[in-house]
Amino acid sequence: MSKYRRYITAGGTLACALGIGYFMQASHNGPVNVRAAGMVDAGEPKIEISQITLTSAAPTPPVAMAEPAALPAAPVTLAVAQDTPLADDLPSEEAAPGFSCEYNMTAKPLAAAMVEVTLDAPCMINEKFTLHQNGMMFTEATDDKGHSVLTVPALAENAVFIVSFGNGEGTIATASVDTFTYYDRFVVQWGGASGMKIHALEYGADFGDDGHVWDDAAYDMARAARGEGGFLTRHGAPDLDNALLAEVYTFPTETALRAGDISLRVEAEVTAANCGRDLEAQTIATDAVSGLKVQDIVLAMPDCDGIGDFLVLNNLFNDLKVAQN
Template sequence: MINPRRILTAGGTFACALGVGFIMQNAASSEPVATEVSMGGMIAAAPVQAVKDNFTQVSGGSGPIPEQEFRGKLTGITLTSASIPTPPKMGPQPKRLPANPVNGAQIAKAALTDQTILDLPPEEPAPAFSCDITMNAKALVAAMAEVTVNAPCLVNERFTLHHSGMMFTEVTDSKGNSRMIVPGLSPNAVFMASFPNGEAAMASVSLDALEFYERAVIQWQGDSGLQLHALEYGAGYDDPGHVWADAAGDFEQMARGNRGVLTRLGAKDVPNARLAEVYTFPSGAAQKPGDIHLSVEAEITSANCGRDITAQSLEVRNGGTLRARDLELAMPACDATGDFLVLKNMLNDLKIARK
């Protein structure tokens, strides 16, 4: 802050100087004059009164000018100041914190006391859904097996059923299920279903009645046009003893020991499917002795003409050892479409003894 005494002194000094000069120039005038003095923003306004006293102006001489004494009086000096900006009012301030510290432990304890904590409801388990493939096999009459496959995540999916070297293609339904009736080729029958994605399942069953039956199998893949024919007791083609796909026989007659039956396996409508035909004769319950001629025929069609086909035959006698034989055949040109090739050595004839 500026000292008022220093302002007064400075104001008086400047006032005196201005007064002296004014008197020297206007000695004859005795009117008071208002003089403004500005100093660093501080302004002094005062009437100045000149008093004529013993004052002599010396001029034209040489030597030092004698000191002149001025006796005057300054009156009516008023101090003023420039306008000082007023600082803005203080804005709203946050409330002061309490003097005593807050105890966090007490707050936690109060929360636990004031609020009731309820037990959360138990979480209900989500319904289980398994993609596991399950498979079962059950023994039936005539050494047959009922084989079922359940693959809930593989609906309408093709798979291959394997049993003692025999293979054929099947397809699951809209729920992933499949049911098959399969002639057994081994007393301790093992079945396996394999899917294209590499998943598989197995099942087994005992077929002790296999020793009373003779079985012959022909199997192939694709449109090979192969057929298995059995001519029983000297029957000719289309006679009652001619057993093949279009005259498969009757299980009731087989149970009585009179006739054999043919079982066709595989989904023939699936592209490039594996198919099989199995002929079964009840040698252990045969009513008469005799011979049964077995043959494999290949029809020449537009699908197989002019190319090579492959096939395999399987035979089991009275539950004994399984015998296999492979076939590779060059089919005639397509101008022979509709004709048949007879393959006599693929299967051995059956000789039925008297019981």
Template sequence: MINVKRYVMAGGTFAAALGIGFVMQNGSAQAPAGVPQVVAQSLVPKGPAPQSQALEIEGITHTAALVPKPVTQTPAIKATTAQDKMALPDMPELRHATLRDTPVGALPQDEPAPSFGCEVTMTAEPTAAAMVDLTLDAPCLGNARLTIHHSGLMFTQVTSEDGKLSITVPALAEDAVFIAAFASGEGAVANTEVSSLAFYDRVAVQWKGDSGLQIHAREYDADYGGEGHVWAERARDMAAAARGIGGFITPLGDHSAAEPSLAEVYTFPTGTATLEGEVALSVEAEVTTANCGREVDAQTMQTGGGRPLKVHDLTLQMPACDAVGDFLVLRSLLNDLTVARN
């Protein structure tokens, strides 16, 4: 057992109001009609903002004045008479000279601008467990910050020194479209077909900065800290899902980037599971020194069994800093999974 305090916040104690960002992909998921809206409740009272006061400044005395510069008199200019002019010799040959253009040869031409091969390209290839391998090549954008968008999911990455990036992303749609967008306006699009997605259930949570949010999955009635408790510190990998024995967590986003957009995705092999039972799902927020006493914005997504993607937006007021180390358990955002033996 994990020895921490967990405060369960069941149905209707927190709610929709996100400002995490925009979606750059057409047909991005929206919350379907009939999805219950959750209601926000502040856990930390907010006091009135302090009133600012105007500062009055009096008795300012000018200590110096600009003194105009004296006007300098312009000396008189003496008129030149005919006697003062220098007589030029009579050169009759100049009077009959004719100006002629002399060819100077071909002028030098501008060198053509070199081509640096700065095109940004990206490929998407499906792999095991309904995952997709993304490969990005941006030769002129080394160590550059970018955002990956997919079906409403968005997270920050950084290219290598030579402008390359290779990551594996969980697909949220069978017709999977991925967009890479740089701050400079450069970008690339790639798409692929992920036919195996129908065999998996998938939930995601995304946020910006240090929110302390995590997905927790307790498979087959597992206790916290037990073998079937899957979360960031016991994430497993896609091999568990490929064998049908359980799910795994995929972290997305580069924490070292400035103000990164981050995400976690939990994948469970519902269609190939070797056992039957329940998987309890929750989003939990650990109270840390970075998030205590402030609001956290996030978004959850859930899909599986051919069902459309469900989206919930969340604004959560975190407890005061004397609760650092505790967890808030948000149970109303995700639906638990019922697993039938295959």
């Protein structure tokens, strides 16, 4: 038996003994010694106890409750405030201001097979998004009104432009570019600070000459529209985190005013951001004969002792041979 149960048993025995002593009365006039069973006092004579009557006090009935007071004879009248009609000129509840969360994007063809892509996303103020078009991807951001206007080279005659935001939402627009087949395009795209650049050497030009088309001498689409030569565009916002960037060289192959060769190469500058690691990129080439060609590339960049040097990649694109039109 546990200690806890022993405490309960001892307490019950004690209460029983006290109860018996409280309700017993003896008719014997002399002193009476009451001992527990089994206890014998050899020094005193035994006293016979008889005529013990068990008594208990009769329960006293409770005092009768007073009768409840009688209600007054006069009837009680219940008073209720009369309804007051509401005024007709109470102010009406103002309508909550509306807030449009719809996305709207349009794509309008421009000269030199370029497309103006206009995005309106009022819910996406200063938000980063990715523009997708036939494999090309780059990162941009809306302004403080959720607006963005981009000029993008078409990579297909029926160009499809998709905008996707970080929350998985987005929108789509299409454009029919009739002049697409007049131009050849060469795309290099990458993520982060890769330092990649396209260099086009038109009609035998050397680095730094007229006809050397690159980031520092990009020319414009009007030059290509006139058939004089190519131009270069860069796409994406490099100041955004984990931005996707792209560079595109466009040449008017079908409308060129001169015959000759266009030499194409890609350079990757060794920087503190890419030295000693693999650099991943992708190339896309379009022409009227072969269509779209996509190639993934991985470059093992030199150690950081080579910061400022360049890796020259001559075979990513086929050189152009232009016939006079």
